[in-house]
Amino acid sequence: MPDDAHADLLELAKEIAIEAGEAVLDVYDKGEFDAYQKDDESPVTSADYLANDIINKRLQAATPDIPILSEENKHASLEERKHWPRYWLIDPIDGTQEFIARSGDFAVNIALIENNEPTIGVIFWPPGQSLYYAQKGKGAFKSSPDGDHPISVRKLDDPKNSVVxxxxxxxxxxxxxxxxxxxxxxxxxxxxGSCSLKACFIAEGKADVFMRIGITGEWDTGASQCIVSEAGGSIAAANFEPLTYNQRHSLENPDFVVMGDQRVPWQDVVQYDDFVNPHQH
Structure with a gap:
């Protein structure tokens, strides 16, 4: 796909993330929503469904030829998904538990996956009025009331000894x-709160590392991976193997780690002894 087409899709994703995020923020501010429990005992709210509806309708209207894989949609089988050269990967609200708890740490995630790799990542943090975004090979950026500027991971003065x-x-x-x-x-x-906000804080240099142990889906890391990678960091499974997208029947991620300054010997710093990979089960 040509760069200008990618740029158009990035702008579309940014616009839709903001629209969905502002709708969610309105619900959050009013405090009027219903909360439910999914079969896996994770929470979901009427605000998740509202954001999902907005995102799906806008993407389907603008890019009818690109399939959508959202946490809140019925998921296509691998037999169907494996034929997708590209698809939208959506988490309508990352941090639903934080939304319910009213910490303000929740975000809208939209990613474009091409050939099993995130090539566009957009994360909108409604309470912080902050939009993080990236396109593969074009760098990572943050748009906020303070302006629009490139972001990058924090370079530690001494990669082997600096405070992490x-x-x-x-x-x-x-x-x-x-x-x-x-x-x-x-x-x-x-x-x-949310996984994606932790990743964004690493991408803009406010933190250096984040470890996630427990169940997440590919939609929790798609947008983050593009943004963090373009900011000079990386995301990998907690055994430091690459994360995969749309390559397995399960859409669950293994435990993973988000890392900033790539000069740091992270394999010596992060010491997992209880790594869980759902793909091994």
């Missing part, structure tokens, strides 16, 4: 996180 900032969940034990890190380093922690 870890983004952690608001509901995660700091001690448990630190127990998975090399004891020879010095760490600070930054509590945040």
């Amino acid at each position: 900032m870890i983004a952690i969940s608001r509901r995660q034990s700091r001690e448990k996180v630190l127990s998975r890190m090399c004891a020879k380093r010095v760490y600070q922690t930054l509590p945040l």
Whole structure:
């Protein structure tokens, strides 16, 4: 696909993410929504469905030839998906639990996957009025009330000894996180909500690493991976193998790690001993 076509799709995704995010923010501000529990016991709300409806309708109208894979849609089988040269990968609200808890840490995620790789990533954080976006090979950017500017991961003064900032969940034990890190380093922690916001904070240099242990879907990392990679960082499974997209029957991710400065010996810093890969089961 030519660069100008990608640029048009990026602009479309940005516009739709903002539209869906503003609709979600209106619901959030009013506090008027219904919450449900899915079969896997994860939460979902009427705001998730509202955002999903907006995103699906806009994408289907503008790009009817590009399939959509959303967390809140019925998922096509691998037999059907494997023939897709490209598709939209959507998480209407990443951080539904944070939305319900009213922490403000939730975001709208839209990615374009081509040949099993994220090539466009858009993440809109409605309460922060911040839009993070990237196109493969074109860099990563943030648009906010302060303006529109490129972003990049933080370069540590000394990759082997500098203090490392870890983004952690608001509901995660700091001690448990630190127990998975090399004891020879010095760490600070930054509590945040959704996976994608932690990734965005690493992409713009506010944190250096984030570890996710537990069930997530490919829609939780697609947009983030494009943005973090274009900002100079990386996302990988917690055993440091690459994440995959649309290559397996399961759409679950393995445990994964988001890393900033690539000069840091992350395999020595992050020490997982309970790595879970759902694709092995």
